Amino acid sequence: MTAASPPSASRPRYAVYVVLVLMVAYMLSFMDRVLISLMIDPIRTELGLGDTQVGLLVGFGFVLLYSIMGIPFGAIADSGNRRNLMVGGVLGWSAATAVSGFAGGFISLLAARAMVGIGEATLSPAAYSTIADRFEKRKLGFAVSLYNMGVSLGGGVAMLFGGVLVAWAMATAVPLPWGELTGWRLAFVAVGLLGVPLAAVMLLTVREAPRRQGGIKPPPLSALWALAMRHKAAFAAVVIGYSILVIAAYGAMLWAPVHFARAHGMSPAHLGLAFGVIIGLFGTVGLAIGGLLSDRSAKRGHPDAPVRIVLASAVLQFPLMMGAYLASDTTVALVLAAAGMATVSTIGGLQAGTLQILTPASMRGRMTAIYLLVANMAGMGLGPLVTGFVSEHLFDGPTSLGKALALVTAVSLTIGVALLLLARKAIIAAVLDNDRAEAEAG
Template sequence: MNDAASSPARASAYSYYVVVLLMLAYMLSLMDRVMLGFLIEPVRHELGLSDTQIGLLLGFGFVLFYSILGVPLGAMADRGNRRNLMVGGILVWSLATAGTAFAAGFAGLLLARTLVGAGEATLSPGAVSTIGDRFPRERVGFALSLYSLGGAFGIGVAMAVGGYLVEWTSALSWAVPALGIELSGWRLVFLIVGLAGVPFAVLMLATMREAPRRGERKEHPPLSAVIDHMARHKLAFAGLLLGFGMQVLSTYVPMLWAAAHFQRAFAMSPLQLGLAFTLIFGVATGVGVLIGGAINDMAMRRGISDAPARLVFWGIPLQLPFVWLAFVSGEPSFALWMLGFQILFASLYGGLQGAMVQVLTPSTMHGRMMGIYLFSVTVVGMGVGPLVTGALSQHGFSGNGALGLAMAATMTLALVLAALMLTVARRAMRECADEVARSA
């Protein structure tokens, strides 16, 4: 049985339910992932942390296990029960987020962030593989874009809930004498947000069935075969891993640092930021993801096999002007509008990451290739980006606008490098995608 023969002719209503469930899981993961970025200022002041330390927590603290575990968890997604893998991951990252509330300093925060990363590393390999097996090839891009909406909703909800909870919990406290700390403010926010994932894990376990695999009778190739496939198409995968990775940086830097910038530059309160960022990161990201997914599917139906890479490339010049307008403006309302447009164009790539992995690799390699992809782009986009931004803010610029300048400089360099990489690799990516399509 080949992949084409085992591919579903059409997606069932239950398949869309699974996508919605996975979208909600992604929403929870993004809430737990970015909440620290929204709470930088109270955490930094209470624990006496520098911008460089915050950059490490936002970036490599999370990326450490998230990236290292991506490949073995991708192999588990290719061979084992993906639902159970994701349920276990949800429980780990939710309890780790709740545990952040008890951190007494930098080391405790770092440990909690690494465990959040370890849990979240299970989600995308399992989700992308599951969606690929439940939808026909020409609908996968749209389905993955729906899944990616969880990121938009997660960020938006994180900002809205974070702003409200900071205000609400400021008058509450819970003493923990054994640890010598008092849970209030940002600590209670982490506790509440983290524990919300536990009942959701139970829901997924009870209602989500494991998807039948395409090409189930095929032997799953070893990791060495995945590496050989990448080596035969090295330029195509350089474009995927490095070109897309630099683009990812342009969304993670504002996602994790923008709240601190607007608090420092304009003295905006958490509640004000929560309302504004809900629209920017929720609505703008959601619109961008849906537009990108719809255009990608139309292009794929017309036989443009490298459509995801083309869309990512053309999103770069569209967002570059707004990067600087958003972070060097001295007027907060204008800056927020410009940030919204930058996020809109940056989000075109949302569901296209998984779509590009799908078109460049045979279905029996999807889980492991997604793990390798996540390793690369999280190290570049979420590891390097926030750390470089924090270091530039602390050592490269000065004044209330230092963080904004650091963000704009980091994002501009990354986007220029992404455009160059995708330009060089474009033909190779198209040839690799065509070869995979012919062999399916």
């Protein structure tokens, strides 16, 4: 077995199993992000919050430390035991999710959300690095998309069962020495406890992946900077362009259910069923199709295969999501949202895949963390905050949030697509340069 061949090539089934376990971890990490969107109104009522404060809770309150801590965790992923890092992260964010149920006000809930972010920051840098070491490049697109199905499945499960969970929690009271645990508080605690058995499964069944370039010491951070400067246009377009596209994606995930509740009068149970299908089914289908199309394009000799699929999906996403946010008929809006979510998820599965083909194996953990820092600050941090601000201050009435979503989505998709189109030749050159470097190193 050579250094250029993934060590898992002789055990493809186990490699798929590892990705499935990582997908479940991603699914669990995403559940509480989406679940909170079903509980925004009861949380807002009990704690007396406005849309801007809600935007902070689902945005910067979570994403600030999530993004910043990804850098040191990415460094650990490049040189340390990635499995153990992820197990610790699962236990950490699960505990913080449960603690969210005991928040006494806005500040304490914001602090708990920040701690959730620190725990979840361990997962993706280590997971993407692990996947890249277990799969050949021609199969990497589908493997990364399979991992990213955790987003759509986690969101779908949260939506599908979240309404039932919230309804159960509202009708259930767990006695405590100082009172009762019920409603949205009980829902947070229940979701937090799910992380304990998952951490045990990861610890007992997932082995640390042998590295492709196991004898090479991870280069210093200055080497990443030198690589990025050597291909400035390519890395700037991928990191910034994709990050801007993420704003539209997280708008659909975090604010769309709230919009449908306000503008279309949908109940939590109805919302949970509708968005469980939209995110869980259509989102998963979009991820699978995106990975397969990217791998097919790569086999045809297109170095920028994932970028091609991202651009096509973004163009399709524009009219679909505009219609979903602005349509007055509930059925039409839901159908457009379902089709739009498929294109949103297609993009999501290929962003990290692009970085894997741009970056040497010894730098992927940190480069992924740097990308996630920018993408999450934009998508999960700035996006929800700006959307909430626009809804609260520029528009009025029950459709104000839908109009804000449409405006923010239109601007972000236009800018993101323009940046990627302008840099396509530079991206192709950077991918080919990395291929040559890896061939020489192998």
